[in-house]
Amino acid sequence: MTAKATEDASQSIHRLAAVTFDEDSIGRGNPDQEHERAIAIFDILEENHFSIPGREGPYALTLGLVENKLSFAIRREDGEPVMTHLLSLTPFRRVIRDYEMICESYYNAIKTASPTQIEAIDMGRRGLHNEASELLRQRLEGKVDLDHDTARRLFTLVFALHWKA
Template identity: 50%
Template sequence: MAQQAPPRRPAEQRDLVRITLPDETPLPSAYAEADRRQAVADLLAANRFAPREMGAGPWGLALSVREGRLVFDIRDAEDAPIHAIVLALGPFRRLIKDYHMVVESHERAVMENHGEARVQAIDMGRRGLHNEGAELLVERLRGRVAVDFETARRLFTLVCALHQRI
């Protein structure tokens, strides 16, 4: 499923202009699906994704999980493959598992009307895990692809979504 970016606005940094995920199978919940869609939309609106020694973009990114590995398939503007970066998923597994549990808790708290204070507390935990996942992603891509923190946060959301589909 490829999504194209809206026309580029000059004040924004956008290296990625297309994000492709392996299929259109809906995620297990409407909340998770909305989170995935928002991450893609936010990435396409503004991002910093600069593969080392590959010149200037724009780039397409086909993100997938294959054989327990996270694959960043970097493509040119015409969608031709340029370079693939493969990362072990092992370092991300605990964060992904914890993130999914917190998201499920958040959904239940909202649906069962557990009160604003509890929902906000759970959401703070979710944001903390999200930030930790983004920091790990920045670290694992260091020397290969320069990404800013917000780009890494959105990519981590997509990694979690991919992991839910396995």
């Protein structure tokens, strides 16, 4: 096997192949929320690095809520259960609230602000997004290995669960 073929095979087992929401615990959103969730899922499936130490993928992830905790129900693509990890959302409250406020400012600025003002708000938005994704990586450390971009996309999914129309 060539180095490229080995890398491709390695990448194929260290990724999410499917992401769904547990509708019993999360419920369906309004059409705008469902659209945002679909975009976030498309983005994460397009490119990601996701692995469970000692377990081969590809993986299917179901996000849900259990007693106000985010549930990561992870199974192999063939359906074999791998693990379920419950993640407290308490450490994310501030960053989710701040991210929601800055996103609202950004969308309002697009309508009336100058390009320089929009760019400044967007830089703040990206900074908060990075902060949240790093927090997510830290909270999953030792259980799930993911790269920075995958953590950003996962935070987008987490945020999409809280997004208000």
